Amino acid sequence: MKSNQITIKDIARELDISPSTVSRALKDHPDISPKTKKQVRELAEKLNYQPNSIALSLRSSKSNTIGVVIPQVVHFFFSTIISGIEDIAYAAGYSVMVAQSNESYDREVMDTKALFNNRVDGILVSMSRETTDYGHFESLHNRGIPMVFYDRVCDPIDCSKVVVDDFDGGYRATKHLIDEGYKRIAHLAGPDSLHMFRQRLEGYKKALQEHGLPIDESLILAENASDDENVAKKLTEHLLELDERPDAIFANNDIAALGAMITIKEHGLKIPNDMGIVGFSNWRFTSLTEPTITTVAQPGFEMGQEAARLLIAAIEAKKDEVITSVTKVLKTELVVRGSSVRG
């Protein structure tokens, strides 16, 4: 069984008219007689004709496809973003091509090239951890293909970006703890190299300052790996051994928050009464622990949606040449749960 895709030519031959007439009839062109239109439409229906979008792409140099470069699909936050992208793209008639960089710079370079070769109409990208050279982005950008960065953005490239307000997230988390009456709030910070972690730290500091609390550097401990609960456990041990131990911990991510929580409980302290905890990211498990963990929800779905919207707008407004780059900052949402509210 060979592939029997029916083309406009088949319909034309069958009806003994020209392909052009078929094409026009199919799009209800006024030049075509109602009778011919009817014939064409009925035959197309009967044969289940589907336009060959590759031919369309070639002719119009538009593929109606957007490429997505993503560090890791398996991470909840990122897969949520994909979901948001897919949502908007689908509604706008675009297909989504996904390329996973696996946090590798080399893969990222190849991915962008592959997507470009596939003639995607635009590219959404979140940088890999390794990426420090931006040549591949610049080259794409210079060729005029629309791109939008999301989450891990590349500042030097002049295009639209969507980020989450990590500063505000850190601020809200800390302010919440303050509002709940905690006085000595520690912070388990993420690796200094990543922008978002620094922002969360800054938000934390601002909240303290704004409420007249001192910034005690001995209460700010940095993890080098943000996904390892054991590191968080060790840091928490350290915090608990301080002469003046903290009465709350704001962790840069939920895994760390959980690690802290486990350690605190091991020391016989009660959460939230003896110590409050707030995490970051709203992982699924935070609503399943005892107590449930207060955390900062990142708007992954909305981020994907917004990035897709910006990209599609850039793609479709390309004729006008006046695509002003915007940077959307999405607000986080504090999800208050048991680990930070004293009865």
Next chain:
Amino acid sequence: MKSNQITIKDIARELDISPSTVSRALKDHPDISPKTKKQVRELAEKLNYQPNSIALSLRSSKSNTIGVVIPQVVHFFFSTIISGIEDIAYAAGYSVMVAQSNESYDREVMDTKALFNNRVDGILVSMSRETTDYGHFESLHNRGIPMVFYDRVCDPIDCSKVVVDDFDGGYRATKHLIDEGYKRIAHLAGPDSLHMFRQRLEGYKKALQEHGLPIDESLILAENASDDENVAKKLTEHLLELDERPDAIFANNDIAALGAMITIKEHGLKIPNDMGIVGFSNWRFTSLTEPTITTVAQPGFEMGQEAARLLIAAIEAKKDEVITSVTKVLKTELVVRGSSVRG
């Protein structure tokens, strides 16, 4: 700045030779003189020529793209599968187009149609929960486009499939509990409608029988929703109130296992000494609870890889016409943790 994609024609014009010569030179055709080849290659390099794969697709009627229909990208298991698919596809030079059905039959129908219109070379699909009519699959299959089902397979369609051995997973989980000395093992079963949940239940039963333990229907409670810990909590309450309460629970998924664990602890019972627990799926949090939860790991990544391999094989062997359909059954892996091993 209009899109300045360099084509073979540009190179030809520049060098004052014909496009055919350029094309041949680029693929090292023996007809072309070394001198010309050198010139062409150097100019192509300099101009950073990239072949237009849309034109290639049109000519060869091969897009080097595979379509993936997936119920939900945000689920860990599914995103892991995507990762596996992407891994193999990338290595084989294919791009991956993702369409999310959101568990909706209508979306699934539109997704398959959209992928077909985009002329993907083959399709990987996992059915939505709603799907009971298979017309859209049949129509694709009749058109001769290769497809492979993964996880949620469609039995009536004659094509390759990749599933995980839920029966064996249920068996192993239960056998493990038996081996650890538990005697009265309850099962929190998933909704009866889904094949995989029935399989896990059957594996559970087989393990009991094989070890001379009675199958007590009062210890088998079905959830209607498999993602809600509250349901699991209620069912566990019920189990604990039985005259002869079970001394272990095999839950059909990790959320349920966690719900059970919380409830058991609330009743003052010790895990694993008073009661053992095994979950299913190896969610991230299962290694972060107290105690950590023994669970059955599903090989999502391998499943994606295997499905992609089978599909690509089918695509590339199409000339031979002898594509025998195979059904791959992937084994699960028991991850033994704290919730089921008495000290």
Next chain:
DNA sequence: AACGTCATCGCAAACGTTTGCATAAACTAC
């Protein structure tokens, strides 16, 4: 009768690439 106006349709080019065939020049062999 000659001309203009429509309505309806086909031709051909174009998108970028590949490839069978023809062509031209250059060389070999007698």
Next chain:
DNA sequence: GTAGTTTATGCAAACGTTTGCGATGACGTT
């Protein structure tokens, strides 16, 4: 010097679709 062979290149068609322009014929108008 003629025929034959090799080497290197170009032409044109094809993939499926769209679209500007031209063609055809019917009809109405003077």
